[in-house]
Amino acid sequence: MEDTLIDNLSIDCVIFGFDNEELKILCIKRNTEPDFGMMALPGGFVYLQEDLDKAPARRLKDLTGLTNVYMKEVGTFGNVNRYPLRRVITIAYYALIKISDYVIHAGEDAQEATWIPVKQVPQMVFDHNKILEAALTKLRERVRMEPIGFNLLPEKFTITELQTLYEQILDTKFDKRNFRKKLAKMNLLIDTNEKQQNVSHRAAKLYRFDKKVYESLIKKGFVFDL
């Protein structure tokens, strides 16, 4: 059955990734009007016969090749003049992924798909910078309530990598000793008894994340107080 796009209703995706140094988002370069050639969040219109929550995964795949990404809603953006050609309301979603787990490639509807450090994101189309800000606010709220940062790290990681991640998300600097002390109190990390390999500096210890402790903390409610 042929389906048609609903021309006043779109979705957009803010995909956060971490490469152990910087927090990044996935951007595309548009190859359609309006704003051909400009950077944008991956997104697009919803089909008439498509449940709304299926649209983000479809567009993400078409534009960037990414699949199997679990997305949560950021919110709805519906100012009258947010889209230049007509009234369009967009629903924004976000996700956190490990960059190294995925291969991205520009799909048919994009000139490019690329990871850009959050701090270096250029002016994007429409209100996409505002959508990014709202997604960052959600991420910062959530990171205090759940150790979601772990979604962005490899299975085994160093404390320095974890600290860098939280510094990047919260846009701040932590004192190294204090950070380690607070982490230790939470009992969330398990020492793997392994060390980094093939590094030029002194190899650091590798940790993993204790899911059982995490789940019991989530149930009780807790603040990731860094």
Added chain:
Amino acid sequence: MEDTLIDNLSIDCVIFGFDNEELKILCIKRNTEPDFGMMALPGGFVYLQEDLDKAPARRLKDLTGLTNVYMKEVGTFGNVNRYPLRRVITIAYYALIKISDYVIHAGEDAQEATWIPVKQVPQMVFDHNKILEAALTKLRERVRMEPIGFNLLPEKFTITELQTLYEQILDTKFDKRNFRKKLAKMNLLIDTNEKQQNVSHRAAKLYRFDKKVYESLIKKGFVFDL
């Protein structure tokens, strides 16, 4: 200037209120098709020239007479068949108010506007019961992170009223002594040195809420651990 309604885009409002005994929501009885005469959340379509976030206040006023209610987004509901006549996506909002602060009256577009205890809400139109569930989930999440319950209580309240409110929101029972002990630890309450008046039982002490302590807790992040 004449404006037209966007016929595939609506908003709905979940207005939570508390009357010191029960958690309630504001419902209307529809006087339009489809589902004329059925109970529903207050809601309606968005105008083409209206910013999305202005629509909930307008509809709430038109349907129930309520004004000056600060609403937050619950999320978007966009399953293909959620509305019987055509494809309509709705954005849901919620708010917490003190029932005694407001007078409600059915507006032109409603047969009735009435407070219904959350536990006695009947089958409503479309997916409105699902929207209520989602709003309740948001409320329960938020109540653990912020003492938002205070929005629902009169300025001076008894500990029993506070306990009843949290029991209603979280759909649980607390041990009275334990509840008082945990509350005391948070330092959030100020003894007004006043007592209830005109009650048939022994008058209980009245408390108010310490906004300074609350704000510093919010800044640090905390869990309202009841």
